[in-house]
Amino acid sequence: MKNIAIKGLLCILLASCCPPENSKPSTTIESPDESISVHTGIKKDSTAYYLVYKNNQVVIDTSVLGLERKDENFASKLSMQSFSDISKIEDTYTLTHGKQSNITYTANQKTITLVNEHEQQLQIVFSVSNDGLGFKYVFPESSEDVKYITDEKTTFNFPENTKAWLQPLAKAKTGWEHTNPSYEEHYKKGISVDTPSDIGEGWIYPALFNTAENMWAAITETHLEANYAGSHLKYSKEDKALKLTFPQPEEKMTDGALNPESKLPWETPWRVIALGTLETVTNSTLGTDLAKPAITEDTDYIKPGLASWSWAILKDDSITYDITKEFIDYAADMNWGYCLIDVNWDTRIGDDGIKELVAYGKEKNVQLILWYNSAGDWNTTPYEPKDRFTTAEKREAEFKKLSDWGIGGVKIDFFGGDGQSYMEYYHQILTSAAKHHILVNFHGTTLPRGWQRTYPNLMTMEAIKGFEFISFGQPDADEAPSHCAMLPYTRNLFDPMDFTPMALDTIPGIHRRTTAAFELALPTLFLSGIQHIAETPNGMAKMPEYVKNYLRDIPTDWDQSKYLAGYPGKDAIIARRKGETWFITGINGENKVKEMTIDLSFIPSKNGYMITDGTSTKFEQTEISNTETTITMQPYGGFVIKI
Structure with a gap:
């Protein structure tokens, strides 16, 4: 009572x-x-x-x-x-x-x-x-x-x-x-x-x-x-x-x-x-x-990592045999496992050329990812190859062919909505691709909604106003700092996101608002099973060796993640662990200097380094320890820490 x-x-x-x-x-x-x-x-x-x-x-x-x-x-x-x-x-x-x-x-x-x-x-x-x-x-x-x-x-x-x-x-x-x-x-x-x-x-x-x-x-x-x-x-x-x-x-x-x-x-x-x-x-x-459990435990073939990608900055004319070979070399030099070949590869390079590039990539320990149009008459996009996945027979034939060639994955673009028929189509593609050990990236697409648990071969999905829009026009480039500072709290909160980040050098025809250190932070701030990197070999060649070394050792399969500080649309500081190594990354989405204090005492290792925006150079590197640390972020700036 x-x-x-x-x-x-x-x-x-x-x-x-x-x-x-x-x-x-x-x-x-x-x-x-x-x-x-x-x-x-x-x-x-x-x-x-x-x-x-x-x-x-x-x-x-x-x-x-x-x-x-x-x-x-x-x-x-x-x-x-x-x-x-x-x-x-x-x-x-x-x-x-x-x-x-x-x-x-x-x-x-x-x-x-x-x-x-x-x-x-x-x-x-x-x-x-x-x-x-x-x-x-x-x-x-x-x-x-x-x-x-x-x-x-x-x-x-x-x-x-x-x-x-x-x-x-x-x-x-x-x-x-x-x-x-x-x-x-x-x-x-x-x-x-x-x-x-x-x-x-x-x-x-x-x-x-x-x-x-x-x-x-x-x-x-x-x-x-x-x-x-x-x-x-x-x-x-x-x-x-x-x-x-x-x-x-x-x-x-x-x-x-x-x-x-x-x-x-x-x-x-x-x-x-x-x-x-x-x-x-x-x-x-x-x-x-609360997502559906994995349809299979056969995941040994799934290797998360980074990819080089010519189209991000160089666009359609970069889809050639010679430029792709250059980007395979670039991926190998950066210790990245993949190279993405974008639109019209079937006509600009051809099947025989792709098979030669697969063999070349294998020598360099780099797998190829090939772009596809989702096809059908639900859009009028002109890019090829298309109509390869719209029936069960076509899907099986195409994925078997890609598996026989030694292709690592596919990027399938231009879906048309959230109706049940599209949802069924996504499931059909993912099931067939898993059968043939092909990794999948969907573009022009819906939100994954936990599918990466159900289909471990689903590495990422776009569903975001990503880097390509920044490269298309100045208004989106102007919006980029606050837009990126939104994403850890919204679009990228639960599901992988193919933003295709990081332009450290220049973007043709665009005044980039973000600093170089802001850009450097994005590949570890954003979550994507395969992180497609926008920067080109020529742009990377201009970077300090310590920046390139940092980028040669970035995981995408994190063991632990931890929010440290931030506010949606204004800033974000996230710590991520792989094994015994911690990566702490932060971005400032506002046009003002900020001092952010973070406590790193939760990290057992004592010593590491930090890369920030430089005062007289593009970057500065300093030593750092696992203590309470105050970091100055420049307007639209950022930092990375590795301990």
């Missing part, structure tokens, strides 16, 4: 243990450390809801749950059938690349079973860990016929005065050769949650929110399978909250599915919310914790 009285008093004082006043049956799921509390149930109007607290503070206020199927309504006239007991979840897994190699996910999980007016079941599974939560919908019954989801009612109702960092979704079939959306817009920073997108199509994942002082949240989705569409967020005036939204009508392959359709049983992707301090959110691995 005493415990009941105390719990009731806490509900009154903290409003952290009580469902909405007009609710029917409800239940609570807490994180293992009890810092996060999720309440869910049925309101008196027979709709489902949830709300989320962190340290007794509202982070997500009362929000909507439910789905509408073409044949049944699971959004209203709902009743509670049962709550499961709490299940203790502990899942240990390994990633071939990313912010952490060996990960243990611990959470409390509960399933809520609802029934609609026709006694059809909908389950909602909540999984709550110390750094956030995920939930998904499950149709547990079986069907012989295909079911169609027409709308998902999920909302995220943030408290008043919440600020958001969001990337707009482009209008489908717009842009160069009708290639949008490709997740390639600049972020809006620190805006109100109800701010409409200038484009009018809402916002993509991950979406970042600051709900109160030192309280942050990041929303994404994961475990997106071939039988579901990718979603995004859009502010709903009716719900007065951000609502999960399905793709635009144009975001589908020819005669393919747009919105989700499948036979039962059927599960949606996990809707993921990382919660806590900015450090907690930045360090979180929830995007892969």
